[in-house]
Amino acid sequence: MAVPNKGRLHDRTVDLLLKSGLDLGEDWGRKLYVTAKNQDIEIVFVRAQDIPEFINSGAVDLGITGQDQIANSGCKLEEVLELGFGHCRLSVAVPEQSSIKSIDDIKDGCRIATSFPKITKRFFDAKGKKVNIIEVSGAAEIMPYMGVADIIVDLVSSGSTLKMNRLVEIESLVQSQAVVVTSKKALSKSKSGIMDMVNSIKSVIEAESKKYLMADVPTSKLKEISKLFPGLAGPTVMNISGRDDMVAIHVVIEKSDVYDAVNTLQRMGAKGILTLPIDRLVQ
Structure with missing residues (x-):
């Protein structure tokens, strides 16, 4: 599996892998590749822009990178999970004082600086524009x-960097976020292992927006509570030894609902209310 070795996607990607249960060891940050302890999984740390080609060539089975990098590579790959971070867009921007207000205003011979030469060329070729693409590694x-x-x-x-440099966005080429990506060839060979990794990461993302709530509630309020807190498949209800008037409930709720949920339960006479984080959630 290939993951970004630095940049805007690196920290969150590694965080997901660690939370999914992979043990990369104590000194993984100083290595180019590591083997997860007790797992048949090797992680290689490479440039995000190189990951699509690594997957396409069969050097790795899957990876995490941005949709912008996949689009720029031109490789036909399989996106198996959107990760919900690294949101951005690849856009054409011009100086504020430029006479260019749309793509139609761009003249042949226009010089375009970009770190995404392949997709830029395809975009302007499709528009019938003969432009001069200047590849840069950053600070375009x-x-x-x-x-x-x-x-x-x-x-x-956010557009703040463009504004600081007195540039104006005129058109977007592609919307992007981080994704887990693989190839048809890798899926045909190692689908079980790939999907195990995908489902592990997905369970971490699902859990991050949830809380596990436990409380002792009056038996007389159980029907009302069941309607208020349906959970994933209804709250789990357990008898409390020696108490006929109270039962214990366990339920998964949205993290954003914790404030109202605890106050509502208190008003209904609940006791021993606890909320706990969830590491992974498989639905």
Whole structure:
């Protein structure tokens, strides 16, 4: 499995792997590859832009990278899980004072600075524009100011970096987020292992928005509580030894509902209310 060795996707990717139960050892941060303890899984740390090609060539079975990198590579891969982070878009941006207000205004010979040359070329070829693409490894925003390029194609998240560099976004090429990606060949060979990894990561993401709530509630309020807290398949109800007037309930609730849930239970006479984090949740 290939994961980004640095950049905007690195920290969250490693966090998901660790929370999914993979033990990468104490010094994984200083290695280019590690084997997860007690698992037949090897993790390689490489550049996010190289991961699609590694998967396409069969060097690795799966990886985590951005949809922007997959689109730029041109490789036909299988996205098996959207991860909900690293949201951005690849966009065309021009200087604020430029006469270019849309793609139609771009003249042949226009110089475009970008770290995404392949998808940029495909985009402008499809528009019938003969542009000069200048590949840069970063800091594309400063290229118009330096006189190196007329416009740029770069990743945009909040747009604050464009604004600081007096650039205006005029069109988006692709929307992007982090995904787990593999290939048809890898799936045909190692589908079980790949899906085990995918489902492990998915269970971590599912759990992060939930809380496990436990409380002792009046038996007379049980029907009302069951309606208020349906959980995944209704609350789990257990008898309390020596108490006919109270039962214990366990239920999974949304993290955003904890404040109201605890206050509601208190008003209904509940005691011993506890909320706990959930490491993984398989639905």
